[in-house]
Each structure stands twice: as C-alpha cells, then as structure tokens.
Amino acid sequence: MQFAVIGVLNTALHASVVIGLVEHMAFRPVIANAVAFFFANIFSYCLNSQITFKSTLSFGGYLRFLSVSLVSLAGTLLISGLGEHFGIDYRISLIGVIILVPAISFLALKFWAFSSAKPE
Template sequence: MVATVRWRLPSKQFLTFCAFGVANTLLHAGTVVLLVELSGANQVPANAMAFFVANVFSYAVNARFTFHRPLSVTGYVKFLGTSLATLLMTLLISSAGEVLGLHYMVTTATLIVLTPLITFTILKKFAFKT
C-alpha cells in the first residue's frame, strides 16, 4: 500500500500570525537598538524590555486580527504563559542540539520551522480557544 501525502496551503489565519511574527521580531530588535544606542542600556535589560514591548504588541494584534478575540488580562496571561512555554521549548531544543553536537545553525533552523507551528497551535487551542 502506498501512502499519499496531501499538501494544503497554510490558512489565512496562520499566514496572518506569521506576518505579525515578523513585525514582532522587528519591533523587538528595534526596541533593543533604541534602548542600547539612545539610552546606553546594557543588552540584557534592553532585551528584557524589548521582550515585554514585543509580547504586549504580539498579544494585541494576534488577539484582534488573527484570532478575533477581545483583549483581556486573562487572555494576556494565557498568551504570556504560551510565550514562556515557547522560550522553555527553545532552550530545551538548543540544549539537546549542544548535547548531540549539532551545529548551532541546524538547531536554529529547526526552531525557525517548529516554533511558529507549535506556538500557533497552542495559542489557537489554549490562549484563544473559542
């Protein structure tokens, strides 16, 4: 028996999520640059602040435009929990890559593919569940 693989185009919802992910990444990077270059902040606090700014932005645009949900404190707490779970996953996969002796770009490429898929699924099924 031969198995058939069916390919589907990504949904509009997933593509919207990805577009906001790109915007979010640019916002994070821009915030770090502004804080470091204009205020002389060190990179660790600059990245911490950039994470917060980008995370709030990401919650707001994804709630309203990707998942069509109203903004709420409870919704943001779920979103933040998902973000922190994704960070943990990133650290675990990176650590596994080191233990296995993989080149860091292999691990990074794996994360670039897996992270949006997993995060979108968790957000859809948990944080923005209908």
C-alpha cells in the same frame, strides 16, 4: 499567514527597542532584550488577539498568551541546548527552532489561549 506577518512585525519591534535602548540609553543588551520582550509580547498579543484569532482583549487572555510565549522560549532554549549538548551544528538546531516553535506556539494559542475567547 496573518500570524506570520505579525511575527515579522513583532521581531522588528523587538529589534528596534533593543537597538534604541542599547544605543541611546546605554542599557546592557540583556536588560534591553528583556524590556523589548515585554513590549513585543504585548504588541503581539494585541495584534494576534484582534486580527489572527478575532478575540477581544483581556487581562486573562494576555496571561494565557504570555504563558505560551514563555513556554515557547523554554522550547527554543531546550532545542538549542540539546543541539549543543549532542554536538549538532547550531544552524541545524536553529532550523528546528524556526520550524517547530512557531508551529507549536500557533497551535497552543489557537486551541488553548484563545479557545474560550468570544469573537467580537
């Protein structure tokens, strides 16, 4: 449950950064989303590390977390790309993304990224 709540907070942060950069600083949306990704990713790492996985913060831990995040992005693009390729309605692919990507991400974080982390 904590992982899901942090995910919602993280999404709100990401959206806020994008809107702020586009509306107030004239960033292009793609650049704004790239900047927002890194802010949100660091935020998510800090909260999930301490709250969800009870782990101390470290640079190596963040690199593992970032790796899982990037693989999750690739999974999102793969699912949506396959859906598009096979003519599946994008909403069906989106349901697949919403169900599969967070679940797989959580497992990868729990059993790989934070598996060797020592509790506080």
